[in-house]
Amino acid sequence: MSTKSKIIALAALFIIILSIPLYLIISNENHLSNTEFQYKFRRIYPVDPYDPMRGRYITLHLFQTGIPVLDGDSLKRGDEVHVVVDRDSLGWAYFKNAQKSIPDVPNYFTTKVTSFWNDGVSVQIPFERYYLNEELAPAAEKEYNSLVRQRDSTLYLVVTIKDGKALSNNLYYKEELFIDYLKRIEKERSE
């Protein structure tokens, strides 16, 4: 391989390899800048698993009743589906409906059906992971039981949802960042 070929190959490799992390960073930053499309989800139940490449995270199980399916759509498990979200009178987000065709409104995310029954479907939640510092993750798990008991707005997740994509902004506990809350109670316990 001549030096010229090596440099051309390297330039191509730089472009290909760097394209994926740069694309992810730019598209995610753009997405999160849409503050008007932030939705607050409550009634979430965290558990603490582990990812070998991405570290510890908590899985945020959203309480899902059947999401109504748009008239005429028949959905089965594994189907791609677009879920429209909206806010109720108190400002909490909820899943308005699920449909096969791309909605006319921008406030939807795209996912897959995990189960279905007569009056609705449940879907795979694409913003169910919240990554935490490995020392805080066990503390989050410790809080699990008390968090489950507090059913309403004590723990909520803010998600930016627009044009099929959904990304978590932050997780809050009683208006305080969940991470800060965990750090605070850990500190209080150690004192």
Place this chain on the structure above:
Amino acid sequence: MEAQKRISEITLISTGVLASIAISGGIIAILAHNWDQLPHSVRVILSILPVLTGLCVFSYSLLLKYNSKVWMESSSVFLMLMLGSSIGLIAQVYHMGGDFGRFLFYWMLFCVPIIYIGKSTSTALLYLLGITWWLLLNWFNRFNFFAMDSAMGTERIWYWILLLGFLPHFYFLIRDRIYSLRAVILAYGLMLSFALTSQISYITDFYLHTIFLYPLIYFIGKDFFSSNTKVWQRPMQTISIAYMVCFIFWYTFKGELHDVVYSDNYLNQNGFTHWTGNYEYYHEFLLLYVNHILLLIFMVGGIYYYRKNKSNGHIMNPVNYLFPFIMIGALELEMDASNMIARIFLNLSLLFYVSWYVYHGLKHHIPSIIAWGIFVLTALMAYRYFDMDISFWIKGILYLSLGALALLFNKLYSDKLKSE
């Protein structure tokens, strides 16, 4: 001297690659700790740092150490793992969803150029491991063992599309038909991957694809690896032969062929609709075509390499090259006659298979194929003893006769050896 040089080189490459994996693992683990006390912008920059480091090390190898296999192999593996680390860290910083399977898919896809620019066998092997792992994860998710994910649907065929990233590298290594340890290692990797995935990697029922895939592998192995002198140096032949025997063997069990015919969509209420497709999305139709083209490639490739082997004068056991017809014949018998007749047909095929190996082993003085033939016969006899639903006295006479025949053969053969 040459052998010593080769051993030293293999040792250096292995330890170099091992060091790359260990260092990468360390970097990934340290960054996966999640340094949330750092500002968001710093974490974003940190997340891209591993891949930049990988690219710098790789560039140094390519520009200044191109002739060193140790440097090229190690830096390619390092870059591959650092790319994974960066994608993982970005997912961590932005709390991106998606399971490990999806993460693996994109990671592997972007690693393909590294294999070719670095001419790296270790990267190719890791790539093969990655795509196999991806398919298996998807398959497990289908049953919700590990995660709540979608049903696999048409996605599984992507395994074969991703395999295209590996095959040209493999071909460059085997095309000269000269023994190469790299080619043998990759062939083992490929065969292991096929053994793990060949029953789950098609959109339609696996049966037809599988019975045409393995003869093709056997013929390709015959064509490219025949110059290798030892059995372990010919993985494509040995593993495809073993797989085909196991496949026939499996369907000699009561009811297994029945399940293929009636439960796996061949003749049930769905008929052949899954072959023509019943999908609502265009990309699913495209993937269905890939599935069918794949079957066509297995068939046409099989015929091409069979003819090539024949014209090169390679001797082949007829059961190995008639394998698809035997299995289709068994299916036909299952549908038009009965399960019993289909199973007798498969048992007779195996008996013929064994006889051919024993005969050729004796004729050409190759103990390994005699041993293989006897091993298959022993397994067949042992299993049939337990599952043959006939009267005990008939079974007794049958096995006594077989024993007498074996003793007679033993006597005649030892007499022949003495007379020589």
